[in-house]
Amino acid sequence: MKKMKLVLVGNGMAGVRTIEELLKLAPDLYDITVFGAEPHGNYNRILLSPVLAGEMTLPEIMLNDLDWYRDNNITLHIGRKVVNIDRVRRKVIAGDGTEADYDRLLLATGSTPFIPPIPGNELPGVLGYRDIADTEAMIEAAGKYRHAVVIGAGLLGLEAANGLMLRGMDVTVVHIGDWIMERQLDKAAADMLQASLEAKGMKFLLARHTEALLPARNAAGGMRGEDGVERVGAVRFKDGMEIPADLVVVAAGIRPNYALAESAGLYCGSGRVRGIHVSDTLQTVTDPRIYAVGECVAHRGVAYGLVAPLFEQGKVCANHLANFGIGRYEGSVTSTKLKVTGIDVFSAGDFSGGPGTEEIVLHDKQGGVYKRVVLKDDRIVGSVLYGDTADGSWYFQLMKDRQSVAEIRDHLMFGHSFASTRLGDAGHKGENRAASMPDTAEVCGCNGVCKGSIVKAIKEQGLFTLDEVKKHTKAASSCGSCTGLVEQILASTVGGAYQAVSSTDKPVCACTEHSHKVVREAIFKHHLTSKEAVFETLNWRTPNGCDKCRPAVNYYLISSWPHEAKDDPQSRFINERAHANIQKDGTYSVVPRMWGGLTTPAELRAIADAAEKYQVPTVKVTGGQRIDLLGIRKEDLPYIWADLNAAGMVSGHAYGKSIRTVKTCVGAEHCRFGTQLAMDMGVKLEKMLFDMYAPHKVKLAVSGCPRNCAEAGIKDVGVIGVDSGYELYVGGNGGIKTEVAQYLCKVTTDEEVMEYSGAFLQLYREEGWYLERTVHWLERVGLDYVKSQVVEDGDNRRRLHARLLDALKDARDPWEASREAQAVKQFIPIKVEA
Amino acid sequence: MSNWKRICPVDDIPRLGARVVQRASGGDIAVFRNAEDEVFALHDKCAHKGGPLSQGIVHGRKVTCPLHGWNFNLQDGQAVAPDVGACARFAVKVEDGEVWLAV
Ligand code: SRM
Ligand SMILES: Cc1cc2nc3c(=O)[nH]c(=O)nc-3n(C[C@H](O)[C@H](O)[C@H](O)COP(=O)(O)OP(=O)(O)OC[C@H]3O[C@@H](n4cnc5c(N)ncnc54)[C@H](O)[C@@H]3O)c2cc1C
Ligand code: SF4
Ligand code: FES
Numbered sequence: 001m002k003k004m005k006l007v008l009v010g011n012g013m014a015g016v017r018t019i020e021e022l023l024k025l026a027p028d029l030y031d032i033t034v035f036g037a038e039p040h041g042n043y044n045r046i047l048l049s050p051v052l053a054g055e056m057t058l059p060e061i062m063l064n065d066l067d068w069y070r071d072n073n074i075t076l077h078i079g080r081k082v083v084n085i086d087r088v089r090r091k092v093i094a095g096d097g098t099e100a101d102y103d104r105l106l107l108a109t110g111s112t113p114f115i116p117p118i119p120g121n122e123l124p125g126v127l128g129y130r131d132i133a134d135t136e137a138m139i140e141a142a143g144k145y146r147h148a149v150v151i152g153a154g155l156l157g158l159e160a161a162n163g164l165m166l167r168g169m170d171v172t173v174v175h176i177g178d179w180i181m182e183r184q185l186d187k188a189a190a191d192m193l194q195a196s197l198e199a200k201g202m203k204f205l206l207a208r209h210t211e212a213l214l215p216a217r218n219a220a221g222g223m224r225g226e227d228g229v230e231r232v233g234a235v236r237f238k239d240g241m242e243i244p245a246d247l248v249v250v251a252a253g254i255r256p257n258y259a260l261a262e263s264a265g266l267y268c269g270s271g272r273v274r275g276i277h278v279s280d281t282l283q284t285v286t287d288p289r290i291y292a293v294g295e296c297v298a299h300r301g302v303a304y305g306l307v308a309p310l311f312e313q314g315k316v317c318a319n320h321l322a323n324f325g326i327g328r329y330e331g332s333v334t335s336t337k338l339k340v341t342g343i344d345v346f347s348a349g350d351f352s353g354g355p356g357t358e359e360i361v362l363h364d365k366q367g368g369v370y371k372r373v374v375l376k377d378d379r380i381v382g383s384v385l386y387g388d389t390a391d392g393s394w395y396f397q398l399m400k401d402r403q404s405v406a407e408i409r410d411h412l413m414f415g416h417s418f419a420s421t422r423l424g425d426a427g428h429k430g431e432n433r434a435a436s437m438p439d440t441a442e443v444c445g446c447n448g449v450c451k452g453s454i455v456k457a458i459k460e461q462g463l464f465t466l467d468e469v470k471k472h473t474k475a476a477s478s479c480g481s482c483t484g485l486v487e488q489i490l491a492s493t494v495g496g497a498y499q500a501v502s503s504t505d506k507p508v509c510a511c512t513e514h515s516h517k518v519v520r521e522a523i524f525k526h527h528l529t530s531k532e533a534v535f536e537t538l539n540w541r542t543p544n545g546c547d548k549c550r551p552a553v554n555y556y557l558i559s560s561w562p563h564e565a566k567d568d569p570q571s572r573f574i575n576e577r578a579h580a581n582i583q584k585d586g587t588y589s590v591v592p593r594m595w596g597g598l599t600t601p602a603e604l605r606a607i608a609d610a611a612e613k614y615q616v617p618t619v620k621v622t623g624g625q626r627i628d629l630l631g632i633r634k635e636d637l638p639y640i641w642a643d644l645n646a647a648g649m650v651s652g653h654a655y656g657k658s659i660r661t662v663k664t665c666v667g668a669e670h671c672r673f674g675t676q677l678a679m680d681m682g683v684k685l686e687k688m689l690f691d692m693y694a695p696h697k698v699k700l701a702v703s704g705c706p707r708n709c710a711e712a713g714i715k716d717v718g719v720i721g722v723d724s725g726y727e728l729y730v731g732g733n734g735g736i737k738t739e740v741a742q743y744l745c746k747v748t749t750d751e752e753v754m755e756y757s758g759a760f761l762q763l764y765r766e767e768g769w770y771l772e773r774t775v776h777w778l779e780r781v782g783l784d785y786v787k788s789q790v791v792e793d794g795d796n797r798r799r800l801h802a803r804l805l806d807a808l809k810d811a812r813d814p815w816e817a818s819r820e821a822q823a824v825k826q827f828i829p830i831k832v833e834a
Numbered sequence: 835m836s837n838w839k840r841i842c843p844v845d846d847i848p849r850l851g852a853r854v855v856q857r858a859s860g861g862d863i864a865v866f867r868n869a870e871d872e873v874f875a876l877h878d879k880c881a882h883k884g885g886p887l888s889q890g891i892v893h894g895r896k897v898t899c900p901l902h903g904w905n906f907n908l909q910d911g912q913a914v915a916p917d918v919g920a921c922a923r924f925a926v927k928v929e930d931g932e933v934w935l936a937v
Contacts, residue, residue, distance in 0.1 A: 461916075472916045477903075544850060544869045547891040547898035547905075570850040574889040574900040582900055586886040634854075825846060829854040829862070832839045832937055 003031045006321065007092055007102040009082045009260070011036025013045055014294030014310040015108025016064055021318030023072060029322060032074045033100045035092065038131055039079040041065045044462055046307060046495055048135045049339050052163030056459060058132065063462045075100075085264035087287060104289055104321060107276060109257040111295040111305070115250050120213030125232040126248045129160050138249065142167035145246030149173075149235050151210060153180035155338055155495070157251035161202055162340045164247070172203040172243060174210060174235065184336050184347045188363060189370045189386040193338075193345055196368075209238040213248055256296045256303050266290065268298075275303040280328040282317035293317050299331060306334050306495070311464065327513075335396050337389075337491040344385070344434060346392035346491065349399050350374070351382030362413045371413055378406040390434060391415040393487035401504060404782065416484055434488030443489065444475035444482045451489060458493045466490060479736045509548035511541050516552065516769035523556050529565040531557065545571075552770035555657065555693065559765050562807035575655035578827070579814045580637055588637060589630040591654035592644050593690075596664040596682035596702075597625030606647030614640050624661035624699070626652055638824050641815035650690075650813035657771070658693045659700075662686040663711065667704030667721065674704035676721025681750055682710075685719070688754055689761070691811035692804075695768035695777070698761060699734075713741050716774040717757045722746075726753050730760055730786070731778040739775045742783055745791045759790045759800035766803075841865060841933040844873065852888040852897070854878060857937060863924055864888030865933060866897060866908055874908035875926040875935055881906075881919030 006022075008015045011034050019032060036042075042064040050056040069076040080094040091101045113128025115121050125141065127134050142148070142164055150161040153175035165171045173180070179190035194204060216233025235245045256275040258268040266286045267277045275298030277285045282297075284290045293313040295305055304310060309332035316329040335348030351374045353359060362371045369387035373380055373395060379402055383395040394416040398405060405412055437443075439452030457463060457472045469490055470477040476486040505515050512519075519538065528534050531553050535545065545553065550571040557565035569577045580588035592607065607627055611619050618630040632640060641651075653659060662685050665671070667678025682702040692698070701710040702719040711734070712718030718729035718741045725748035732741025747756055763786065768777040778786060790797050818824070847853045847867040855863040855875075862878035864887045872895070878888045885901030895908045905914035911923040925936035 542894055544893050546893045546896075547903065550891060550893065570848055570892070573891070578889070582886075582889060584883070584901065586884075586889070826848065826851070826853075829856040830841055830865075831856045832841070832935070833858055 004029060004103040005101055006030035006032045006104050006106065007100050008032065008034045008106045008108060009085075009092060010108035010110055010257075010294065010296070011038065011040075011042055011076070011078065012108060012110045012294065013042065013063075013307055014110070014314055015106060016042040017311050018106060018108065018293050018314035018317050018321075019074070020064075021315050022321050025318060025324065026322035030104075032072075033077070033102075034069065034074055035077045035080050035082045035094055035098075035100070037079070037081040038133075040132060041068065041076075041078070043132065045131070046339075047459065048129075048132070049159040049163060049495075050459070052135050052138060052160065053166045053341070054163075055341070060460055061462075082260060085260065085290075087264055087290075090289070102289075104291065106317070106321070107261055107284075107290065107292040107296060108294040109260060109296040111254040111256045111303075113250060114253040114255045116210075116252055118210055118212055120215065120232065121250070123213055123215055123230070123232040125246060126213055126250065129156055129249055129251055130254075138164065138247065139167065141247040142169050146170055147172075147244040148247040148249065149243065149245040150249045150251060151175075151235075152251035152253070153177070153204070153206075154183060154251060154253070155181065155336060157249070158197070159339055160249045160251055162197070162200075164249070165200065165202055169247070170203075171201075172205060172245075174205045174208050174237075176207070176209060178207050180204065180206070181338070181345075185345065185384055185386075186351060186372060188361075189345065189347075189372070189384050192365075192368065192370055192386050193343065196343055197340075205237075205243075208241075210235055211238045212236045213245070214242070216246075254295065254305055256298070258296055261292065261296070273298050273301045273303070280316075280330060281320045282313055282329060283320070291317050291321065299329065302331060304332065304334065306336065307464070308332065309334060333396075333400055335392065335491070337392075337495050339492065339495045344387055344389040344488075344492065346385040346389040346488075347383065348392065348396045349380070349382035351384050357381065360409075360413055373412060375405065375409075378404045378409075380405060388415075389492075390484055390488050392491065393484055403780075407783065434485055434492050437489075443485055444473075444477075446479050447474040447477065449473050449475040454486065454489050455493055458490060463490070464494060508552055509546055511545050511549050512538060514538050519553065520556050520560070520767075520769070523553075523560050527561070529557060529561050531568060531571060547573075551657075555695065555770050558693065559807075563810075576657070578634065578637065579641075579651055579653075579655060579818055580632070581655045583631065585631075587631045587633055589628055589654070590632055590637070590640060590644075591622065591624075591626055591628045591652040592649040593652040593686075594626040595686050596662055596679050598664075598679060598683065599626075603647060603649060606644060606649065610640050610643045613643070622654070624654070625663050626654075626661065628654070634827050635829060638819050638827050642819060645813065645816055645819075651815045653691070653814075656693065657696050658691070658698065659686070659689040660697050661699055662689075663699070663701040663715070665703050665709035667702070669704075671704055673707060674721070675723045676702075676704050676726060678702045678704035678710065678721060681719060681721075681726075681753060684750065685717075685754065685757065688758060688805075688808075690808065691814070692761070692765075692808055694761065694765050695770050696773040698764075698774070700757070714738060715741060717741075717760060719753055719757070724748065728753070728756055728760075731775040731783075733773055733775045735773075742778070744783075744787065755797060755801045756790060758804045759797040760786065762800040762804035762807075763789055765807075766800075838927075838934045838936050841935050844871065844928050844931055844933050847873070847933065850892045852890075852892065854886070854888045855935060855937075860937075862886070862888070863935065863937070864897075865926060865935060866892055868892055868895060868908070871928075872908075873926050873928055873933055875924035876906065876908065876911050877922040877924075879921065880904060881913055881921050882917070887921065 044061045044063050047061040082092045083095045084093040093099050113130050148164045148169040148171045150157045150173045153173050161171045161173045179187045213232050214234040215230040234242050236242045258276050261276045262268040266284050276292040278292050278297050282291050294310045313329050316327045319327040338345045357376045359374045372384045374382040380399040385392050437451050441451050443451050454473050463469050476483045534553050554568050554571035574582050580590050614636050616629045620628045622628045662682040664679045664682035668674030698716045700717045701712040701715040703710040703712045704721045712720050714732040714734035720727045727746050728744040729741035730744045733739040852864045852866045864878040866874045878886050880899040882904050885899045889900045890897045896905050898905050904917045911921040913919045927934050
């Protein structure tokens with residue numbers, strides 16, 4: 001079949017990203033031709049700032065070098081500007097006469113700096129700040145001249161000023177507004193930022209109108225431009241003031257580059273919203289063969305000037321170019337971050353206030369911290385942070401997820417770790433200033449990754465997302481407690497290019513576009529009962545998934561269709577296949593169940609005998625009130641299980657995303673304060689839940705009185721006996737971040753304890769996402785929702801509980817089941833003589 | 835010279851799974867079978883910290899180490915980018931439903 005022809009005009013960040021996405025989806029659909037006005041491959045424009053500041057070099061910021069185009073069979077015309085689109089004959093024509101035919105055309109012409117119409121703006125030494133050529137001209141000027149004036153104190157202006165200052169120039173930033181970065185910051189934050197930039201040596205002239213750029217009066221002394229034309233020498237303001245300027249950088253905004261499109265008759269709007277008008281599929285509204293993405297576009301009346309939304313556009317556009325026809329671009333919420341080393345500023349959304357909004361402000365002037373969060377109807381609509389920005393991504397996520405913050409409002413300002421744990425994060429010593437942390441500071445305690453190596457990887461490998469950073473640096477890829485900090489480091493390195501994905505939309509893994517939510521719902525709605533059916537129905541990109549999605553899909557199948565979907569051991573992590581925990585040396589640990597933490601002399605004797613017989617090197621009492629036998633060879637597992645089974649013991653599931661332990665205290669059985677029979681209640685619960693798999697592990701505890709010796713306050717379900725019955729708590733967690741369980745309700749009988757906690761866990765089993773513990777699921781859906789399903793609606797609660805009991809009705813001890821002939825083979829190595 | 839040894843019937847290796855072959859010396863070998871019934875053999879020792887690859891999850895033509903999640907190509911034993919490293923590869927073939935390994 002003959003390939004279709006795709007032509008891209010604009011070899012920049014949005015256009016090439018779209019091609020990359022397209023190649024992932026449909027590598028062979030098109031013959032691709034790319035025109036770029038600049039004489040380079042595609043580079044990371046946002047890193048021009050560190051290049052100017054002397055922190056990086058040009059080769060380091062290339063995203064796609066010329067080899068990349070060759071390797072992907074893309075015809076590349078660099079240094080050629082397209083001047084004409086012939087929509088009738090479907091071809092584009094470049095300034096030098098080069099032509100290319102297209103079946104589909106993609107416009108990604110970006111934007112150009114807006115240079116206000118002031119006299120003198122054509123003088124040599126007056127520059128915009130957009131591309132490599134501008135950057136090189138600035139670096140050159142910095143080597144020769146002294147005085148620089150930057151007009152405009154937005155993100156771009158300040159980054160330019162910072163760079164020039166670091167290159168030794170005397171820099172004055174001129175701004176028309178009353179405070180700097182007024183589109184991103186409110187006055188209080190801007191004042192703090194200005195003070196810290198002034199401390200570095202930057203000068204500011206605010207509320208100044210530039211009247212003219214004047215040529216150097218003194219024609220001698222090297223003030224002439226290269227070609228003998230007189231160079232800029234000063235800036236004059238309306239109030240008559242004049243300051244010297246050998247270099248003027250104009251950063252007064254950008255204008256979408258739509259002239260080419262407009263000349264081809266494509267609608268580019270009028271009045272305030274100018275740009276190539278596109279639909280939600282990124283097709284131009286005039287000609288469906290022509291697509292457009294990037295800064296040249298106006299979508300639903302908005303033209304974006306940051307990379308993250310452009311990448312989202314690119315993704316949707318690629319999907320349509322690949323003829324998949326799903327996916328819509330519905331606009332983006334953006335956040336920004338100033339990329340000046342050592343300074344932390346973050347802002348997102350709309351924080352201008354206005355009717356119906358409320359705001360919470362925390363301002364510590366001496367400490368250099370300012371936080372403002374704007375709320376509307378209990379939801380975050382904007383935030384500005386200065387100094388301590390570690391929670392920027394958390395606020396941004398809450399904002400994108402449109403999550404109600406009513407329940408956490410009183411401690412919202414103290415940040416994520418406080419709002420959810422009050423204890424702080426492990427592993428990075430409560431560090432919360434990403435940009436000002438030293439490079440040597442350890443960020444990820446699990447994998448020993450320090451800030452410097454994260455920043456280096458982001459810059460050198462061109463990383464834009466948290467997942468990419470996790471993959472390349474291993475930071476935040478284990479316990480995850482440093483995720484917020486890593487996100488902030490990413491944000492401060494790539495500026496607004498970083499965008500937290502709304503957690504509802506995040507794909508399960510690289511094998512699919514679909515989120516956990518979509519996969520769960522599809523399995524239920526289409527009655528899918530095998531992984532093959534899931535992969536086919538949802539167009540998985542890989543033949544049999546990966547280590548991330550297979551366990552998730554397997555869990556969704558068996559929890560949605562118990563007894564019908566068949567469990568697939570090969571989709572489970574080794575621990576759940578071997579029914580034991582793998583150790584660092586490849587041996588395993590075995591933990592027999594001790595119901596409610598109770599044991600007997602006979603059981604202890606059997607454990608002791610087994611430990612001797614299999615030469616178990618370590619016998620340990622666990623934090624879960626039972627005994628762990630560590631360091632067992634895999635081939636011994638079936639035999640040690642047989643011995644333990646013979647003594648009446650079964651697997652403790654210490655390895656599974658499943659019911660783990662029900663801790664108990666001695667309770668009213670023995671304790672002088674006990675009000676309820678805690679041990680008895682605990683054993684009953686553990687028996688009810690035996691062999692229950694769940695999105696993540698599940699732990700319970702029962703205490704006989706509010707002294708709470710079983711630590712029920714940090715369990716997924718905590719039961720506390722009181723004189724008149726039991727109090728139930730849910731969503732506690734004693735692990736990576738200690739989370740205190742929330743009060744669910746009070747009940748009177750043992751049967752009710754079983755019914756309520758069973759119903760709660762079944763709801764979690766049916767609706768939780770894989771690897772989401774109860775606390776995270778609760779955080780996502782809200783305690784009110786859970787109460788409405790489990791506490792307020794009695795019929796629903798009984799149905800949930802019944803479904804749980806049904807799912808577990810023929811639960812079997814996995815050790816005994818595994819010992820059956822075929823399965824045992826897996827434990828036995830094959831021996832050969834070499 | 836390679837020394838072909840008969841290992842086991844191919845059906846004794848689970849699809850998308852592996853078996854361990856123990857040698858008198860030189861360390862264990864992991865023999866994998868994927869969904870297309872292709873068979874591969876690698877040294878059962880992860881290039882990262884020595885984890886037993888035989889215990890990992892097999893997908894496509896890759897295996898994920900059970901200890902810290904590195905991925906390796908089954909065909910050539912190379913770690914999947916961004917990780918770097920390699921595990922030794924062994925010749926393996928299936929004839930009449932029996933797996934043969936060159937040790
Ligand atoms: C054996 C034990 C430590 C001990 O010697 O006491 C243990 C050992 C492991 N824990 Fe734990 N945890 C043990 C009690 C706990 C407890 C305390 C408790 O259960 O009361 C906690 C905090 C309570 C909680 O979970 O909320 C705990 C929180 C974790 C976490 C963090 C979970 C979280 O959501 O934050 C992990 C990591 C994970 O599951 O992803 C973990 C993971 C692990 C793993 C399975 C790591 C792994 O994936 O290989 C450890 C296996 C070690 C090994 O080599 O076998 N372990 N772990 C305890 C077994 C209890 C049992 O009888 O089943
Ligand atoms: C110094 C600097 C710092 C920045 N910092 C950040 C930041 O921290 N965070 C962030 O999110 N964003 C930042 N940005 C903005 C970001 O770089 C842009 O949003 C992004 O590059 C826009 O992508 P694009 O593909 O639409 O346009 P571009 O990347 O500009 O690509 C358009 C390309 O098309 C070419 N072109 C135009 N017309 C034609 C034609 N007729 N024929 C052929 N080629 C043509 C242009 O030469 C250009 O190379 C920064 C920008 C600059 C300049
Ligand atoms: S047992 Fe738990 S706390 Fe101890 S090292 Fe292992 S995972 Fe970490
Ligand atoms: S030992 Fe294999 S990933 Fe660490």
